Amino acid sequence: MRIDVMTLFPEMFDGVFGSSILGKARDKGIVSLNTVNFRDFSNNKHNTVDDMPYGGGGGMVLKAEPIFGAVEHVLEQQAELTAEGKKPRVILMCPQGKTFSQEIARELSEESHLIFICGHYEGYDERIREFLVTDELSVGDYVLTGGELPAMVVVDSVVRLLPGVLGNELSAVTDSFSDGLLEYPHYTRPAEFRGWKVPDALLSGHHAEIGKWRRRQSLERTLERRPELLEQAELTPEERKWLKQARIERAQKDEDRK
Known part of the structure; x- marks a missing residue:
């Protein structure tokens, strides 16, 4: 599986993608974890990626151009996949999205390529939702500074379901929510x-x-x-x-x- 994350703060992912289960999965070659700073695709000399909303209002809105440019750059890198008709899921992390669940994690784990878009500021230009993304996901009914932390949650949940990632394949099968129920209590030595x-x-x-x-x-x-x-x-x-x-x-x- 290949996972690309569009973010203004790629350094936030360094420790997460290089540690624990995710780090081991990447070292084994089971998953490729990449970050793309969509500021690099800004089309102005100041490299700004946001602007004031039409119609007024508080906050700034992420522009369409840099995010479209970043995603299309990744798609060009993976042209052989899209040529076969297998396009990646492009996932927008936002409070308005569908609440993430184990069922969705299992569904996403069947994909070969996922792209996550992490926003900041007031919101996204609506054309990003309409013409670029395939899914919108939320990790709960609360608001965070940006989409980076939710993206980390979803990536971790998905990657651990990939074959060969966990040392014991039964671990993912018996996790809470895997069969619709919470997991039973665990005990170990001493008795x-x-x-x-x-x-x-x-x-x-x-x-x-x-x-x-x-x-x-x-x-x-x-x-x-x-x-x-x-x-x-x-x-x-x-x-x-x-x-x-x-x-x-x-x-x-x-x-x-x-």
Whole structure:
């Protein structure tokens, strides 16, 4: 996979792209991580990339020319891909975009080339949205200084799903949200710490019982912390029956506290 990030602050990505999982993935040749300073594609002597909005208002708006120029430069470098009809996803990081999720990460991990656009200032010239990008993504209902941090989040989430990136391929499969639920609790040695013991099921060596315990814990944790996820999760009739009873018991406890 090739990933290109259009940004005014490429130095922000140096540590992230060179460390931990992303750094190892790049060293293995599984992913190519690149940054492009779209200020280099400004068409004026002052290298400005923003201007005042038509119609007035506060803040400055990113101009279309430098961002189009930066993306088209990358596309020219990858002409052999576009010639085959495989065009990259061009992703705009912005608060108005679709909320990023594990499902979207899995979808993007199937692509061979991703381009991220990180904005600053008040916003983007609307022609960037209309005629350049294929996707708009947000990492949550809040506003950050720019799109760099959200882009890092999305890139990390996508790259770890690529084959060969994680040391244990089961890690990505059992992560929270991978099956629509929150992940079950984890324990490691020692079996007892300050009087707190590891659950007996995990010490039994019985794989079926361990799997059953983990599934139940995943359901309980999701019910407690993110109950809305259960509406879309794939559940067995037995699990749905258990959840119905668990909700009744939870409602009764809440009533007793009043």
